[in-house]
Amino acid sequence: MAYKVKKYFKLDAKFAQSLVDIIAAELNQNVIIWDNHGVIIAAYIRERISSLHECSVLMLKSGKIQEFAVTDEDEKRYRGVRKGFNVPVLIEGYCVGGFGVTGEPDRAAPYARLAAHFVQAALESNLRKEKLMHALQEKRKLQSTLLNKMIEVQEEERRKISRELHDETSQSLTSIIVGLWMLAEQMDDPAKKEKIVVMRNLVAKTLDDVHCLALELRPVLLDDLGLVAAAERYVENYSRQYGIKIDADFASLSQVRFKPEVEITLYRILQETLTNIVKHAKATHIRVALQSGRGKIKLTVADNGIGFNTEALSYLAATNSLGIHGMRERISLLAGEFKIRSTKGTGTAVTVEIPWPKKKEEAGSRSGSGRRRPKQEKRG
Ligand SMILES: Nc1ncnc2c1ncn2[C@@H]1O[C@H](COP(=O)(O)OP(=O)(O)OP(=O)(O)O)[C@@H](O)[C@H]1O
Ligand SMILES: [Mg+2]
Known part of the structure; x- marks a missing residue:
């Protein structure tokens, strides 16, 4: 104008x-x-x-x-x-x-x-x-428009690659594993059999890596079953991979779907905060909670790690530490609020709140329609 x-x-x-x-x-x-x-x-x-x-x-x-x-x-x-x-x-x-x-x-x-x-x-x-x-x-x-567009394009690209990895690459690797397994079974020469088993284990490890990559890029679960299913899977994997205990509380929203941009934003924030914890916090315990109330949806990720001085964040953003800055930007695009509290020696807590008008078209509770969230498929 x-x-x-x-x-x-x-x-x-x-x-x-x-x-x-x-x-x-x-x-x-x-x-x-x-x-x-x-x-x-x-x-x-x-x-x-x-x-x-x-x-x-x-x-x-x-x-x-x-x-x-x-x-x-x-x-x-x-x-x-x-x-x-x-x-x-x-x-x-x-x-x-x-x-x-x-x-x-x-x-x-x-x-x-x-x-x-x-x-x-x-x-x-x-x-x-x-x-x-x-x-x-x-x-x-x-x-904001440009940032929105950039995020959209990036997410679309990630979705495509992730689908490709999940549907094509994983299937091919699984077929190779099965083929190698059958080949090993038919092999009489123990040395050759051993070589095939080593090869099969290598492919199985590659399949695992491909799954992790697909999960990092954009979990299929997020689009298919929603935020809670994808977050549960992510937290589970993370805890196993890094040996950090996580108390996750998603129960109250387990049947709820949010707008796609809300789901992906909260998922990315969960990813970034958990990545920060493993990179910087030296934490042994993490609490993750997703709750709703008073027209808002709230995600909290708190660790018991070493903490840091949040006043240095603007300086850190200027030196290419952009994770927290990026989270703030993404939340502001949804008219939400981003807070980070940290005390040295005690830990860090990130809280984000996003407006959640409970209109039918914006947030459909599937429990209400009698449709329950299907069981999650196991990977492997
Ligand atoms: N949970 C945490 N515990 C301790 N320090 C943290 C935690 N989260 C963030 N920090 C501190 O805040 C800084 C900024 O985090 P931010 O995510 O913005 O950048 P980064 O992780 O360093 O880099 P990247 O751009 O890859 O995310 C970190 O470098 C770290 O010093
Ligand atoms: Mg970071």
Whole structure:
């Protein structure tokens, strides 16, 4: 949306009134400031302003933006009109309002001009601020759109590769394992048989690695059965792989599906926080909880590790430690909240909350429809 200068006449009310009062006291005359609709922003004596005000507004409405004087003759000729001097306030060539001072036009003019100049300067400063804010907002919107797009493309790519690994590569490796197993069974020569068994074990190990890779990239379970199933599997694997005890509490949401972007975001946050724990925390125990309530879904991952100074995070982000920064960004795209608390020697807790409007189309509880989540298939 293009920025509209015409919308802005945001003069601080106290500033406007002080300016009016100072000039009114100096000249012992009435003084007013009005906007381009004729609305009075500040006046010295409101009851006595109508005539000058109306003249000024008329001038504006006619499209004239030059300053003009209401003369002695005008005062005599038109009933209620008081002589004085009117000066427009111009912003970028557009008349956004005006400044009027009653009294002898020659005496009133320099005061009116000076005051209009002040008003103009104040408005221009406000306008610059507004423009900067507007540009910043536009930039943020664009950044969010780009980030969203990037995440979408990245997730789609991961989904494809993961499916391929899961459906094609794994199947081929499984066939090779079965073939090698049968071959080993038929082999009479113990040395050759041994070689085949070694080969088969190697392929089995490769199959395991492929499964882990597919799981890291994008678990098929996440799309098929949802966040809880995928998170349970991830936590289980992680605990086995790194020998860290995890208390996971997903029970209350085990039958629930969230919007795909919520599911993938929470899954990625679980991955990153658990990766951080194994990389940095030296923890022996982790607590993971997924809960809902008060229109929000909340994920907590807490460890009993060495902790760290969270104040250093902005410095760390500048030195290519981007995991926490990335989590924050992803959560803000969903209008959620990201918190990290850490105490040296005690551990770290990451909490994220995402709005979860319980509309039917946004969060379908499958237990309600009588459809239970199918049993998870075992890998291998
Ligand atoms: N659970 C944790 N326990 C202790 N320190 C942590 C923990 N999580 C994060 N940190 C500290 O915060 C820093 C920033 O974490 P962040 O995830 O942003 O970056 P990183 O893990 O270093 O790199 P990457 O960009 O690969 O994620 C880490 O380098 C580490 O010092
Ligand atoms: Mg990290």
